[in-house]
Amino acid sequence: MQLRKATAAAAMLAVTAGVALPLASPAGAQTVRPPAGVWQVDGYGEVFTIDAGRLQEYEVTGLSCVKGIGAKRAGGQGGTARYADGKGFVFTVRSTDRPGRAALHIDGSPGDRALRRIDALPADCLKSAPTGPVAAFDVFWQTFEENYPFFAAKGVDWHAVRERFRPRVDARTTDAELLAVFKEMVSPLNDAHVSLSAGATGSIKMTRPGTVMPGPDLDEKVVAHIEKRDLKGGKLRQFANGRVSYAELPGRQGYLRVTGFGGYGTSREFAADSAILDEAMDAILASSGTAGLRGLIIDVRVHGGGSDQLGLQLAGRFTDRPYFAYAKRNRNDPADPTRFTRPQPQYVQPADGPRYTGPIAVLTGGSTVSAGESFTQAMMERPGRTVRIGEHTQGVFSDVMVRKLPCVSKLKASCDWKLRLPNEEFLNRDGATFDGSGIPPHLREPVFTDEEFAKNRDSAFDRAVALLGRRGGR
Numbered sequence: 526m527q528l529r530k531a532t533a534a535a536a537m538l539a540v541t542a543g544v545a546l547p548l549a550s551p552a553g554a555q556t557v558r559p560p561a562g563v564w565q566v567d568g569y570g571e572v573f574t575i576d577a578g579r580l581q582e583y584e585v586t587g588l589s590c591v592k593g594i595g596a597k598r599a600g601g602q603g604g605t606a607r608y609a610d611g612k613g614f615v616f617t618v619r620s621t622d623r624p625g626r627a628a629l630h631i632d633g634s635p636g637d638r639a640l641r642r643i644d645a646l647p648a649d650c651l652k653s654a655p656t657g658p659v660a661a662f663d664v665f666w667q668t669f670e671e672n673y674p675f676f677a678a679k680g681v682d683w684h685a686v687r688e689r690f691r692p693r694v695d696a697r698t699t700d701a702e703l704l705a706v707f708k709e710m711v712s713p714l715n716d717a718h719v720s721l722s723a724g725a726t727g728s729i730k731m732t733r734p735g736t737v738m739p740g741p742d743l744d745e746k747v748v749a750h751i752e753k754r755d756l757k758g759g760k761l762r763q764f765a766n767g768r769v770s771y772a773e774l775p776g777r778q779g780y781l782r783v784t785g786f787g788g789y790g791t792s793r794e795f796a797a798d799s800a801i802l803d804e805a806m807d808a809i810l811a812s813s814g815t816a817g818l819r820g821l822i823i824d825v826r827v828h829g830g831g832s833d834q835l836g837l838q839l840a841g842r843f844t845d846r847p848y849f850a851y852a853k854r855n856r857n858d859p860a861d862p863t864r865f866t867r868p869q870p871q872y873v874q875p876a877d878g879p880r881y882t883g884p885i886a887v888l889t890g891g892s893t894v895s896a897g898e899s900f901t902q903a904m905m906e907r908p909g910r911t912v913r914i915g916e917h918t919q920g921v922f923s924d925v926m927v928r929k930l931p932c933v934s935k936l937k938a939s940c941d942w943k944l945r946l947p948n949e950e951f952l953n954r955d956g957a958t959f960d961g962s963g964i965p966p967h968l969r970e971p972v973f974t975d976e977e978f979a980k981n982r983d984s985a986f987d988r989a990v991a992l993l994g995r996r997g998g999r
Contacts, residue, residue: 559606559618560627563646567639567866568855568948569926570672572646580608580616583650584928586667587859590649591929613793633787633795633832634924635871636853656932658698662691665707665944668928671859672948678961679714686710700726700933715961717894718921718947724938733920733963736891739829743892744784747827747973751782755986764805765789765798771809776994777817779881781809782824783839786831786896795832802835803878806842810879820993821881822986823904826890826915826972828897833924836900841876843885843907848873850903852952855923868952873903884910886989889964890972893918899951901964906954912992913966915985920963923947968992 564573571593572583582593596608596616604620621628627640654660666687676683690706698706700723708729711719717738721729732738752760761770761782768785789801821843837850850871858864887904889897898918904911925945933939950958970985971977977984 559601559604559620560640560642563643564627564640565643566629567641568672568857569638570668570859570928570948572643572650573640574646575606575618577606580618583646585647585649586664586671588649588667589654589664589931590647591654591931592650593929615794631924633798633834635834635837636869638855639866654931657696658694658703658933659696660931661703661933661942662694662706664928664930666691666710668926668944669711669946672856672926673946674856674862674865674923674948674950675714675716675960676862679716681713700936700939703933704729716921716947717919718923718925718945720945721942722945723942726938726942733891733961736919738919739784739827739892739894743973744827746978750973750978750983751986754981755780755983762809764808765801769802769805769809774822774990776990777819778990778993779809779818779821780824781821783897783900784825784827785829786833786835786839786900788831795834798832798835799838802838803876806839806876807878810842810881818881818883820884820886820989822886822888822989822993824888824986825893825897825901826888826985827892828894828900830895830897833896833899836896837871837873837903838876840873840900840903840907842878842880843882843904844873844875844909845880845882846875846908848906848908849954850906851899852956853949854952855949865950868956871903873907882909884993885912886993887911887913888915888972888985888989889913889918889966890916890985891919891963892973893963895919895921898922898959898964902951902953902959905964912968912989913964914968914988914992915966915970915972917963917965918959920959920961921947922951922958922960923949 561576564575570585572585574581578598579595581595584591584593594610594614596610596614598606599609600607606618608616615632619628625642629638629640670683690710693706694703704723704726707721711729712731715731715733717732719731737743756772759772761772763770766789768789770782772780774780787798789798850873852868852870854865854868856862857866887901889901893901899922901918926948928944930942930944933942950960952958968988970988972985
């Protein structure tokens, strides 16, 4: 399944797919029904079987098929049907007017995905999957081969990697040995959206060199530093399970800190988080008196990702007219890494609630990850005065594909190895991406370095306060 981004706050998804199936009624009118049958997703390595009561996902490569998430019918009407798995995943299949084709949308992830009808499940889905270290290696390598978009940009010859490492794997390879091989294979990617969880055997995680991934320890340290130093002992007002916070600063400035787009309440569904974010921003912008603010600091320097759609929703609080945010596309040919789907432009729409359209300083750093970065990218196109201060963001934007590997050994835990990798690009207006390097700041300042903490500094914050204090950031 395509999970949203890199954070545990984002274990919520909805997939929409569909096709028009016009059926003649007795009166001669056309009746549109939700799609049924077997559907191949353009890219993403997924096949869905859909009927009136159930939707089932299959994770496929050229040599494997693994049964994925299943969901039961949960509503819909006309050419639309909704399915839910009871754990936060909500699938909506929607009709189109093209026979044999469909549109697939992920609730919480902007943009559509294309489906096309196929006659039957791939043959590999109808038989038992191979197991063992060699099978796991082959599926691991093949999954990257068919989906990963950035080998050329990162200077990695993936075929050479296979030639080097596959001879080291045979039927006697232990779980620990195979995990070590996988780590060597992907380490040169330095991609924070590439990971592997291997139960008690261990895991693979990485970041861009010189950066730190967000986590509770870093967040706790940063909050203490901000409240003591930047707020002079004041406290942040907490919203959305602590992932959104706010404080009013001297000089009629506001300080908005956002650490994730998701995990705002007890429900794991996108709709619940969306409502909570709206409630939080209504309270923040109404109480701060948006008309009286001379400037707003938005701090995403420690941001673990989540739903891109929530990022667009938040950006809608800072504009009075729609504007282009970015365009999404994904790899679409297992044999050709240069082929992608047609880019789909995404837009920021002005929010219905209170909005602030004055000068803004966005604080970023290497711990600004994933949906925190797509939010930053959306703010780059914002009409009005917007400046980025700090350091480059992490450089990972895509939704994260989650793939289950074949059982490595007879140990039960070896049957629950989960691989995560990206397969999308987020394009700016010029068709370029910030993957790898991250989004650069306008004004460079150190962000939460050991020296900053030791000398009680917050250089990026101070630069923002000073800049916004000069006649509204001009």
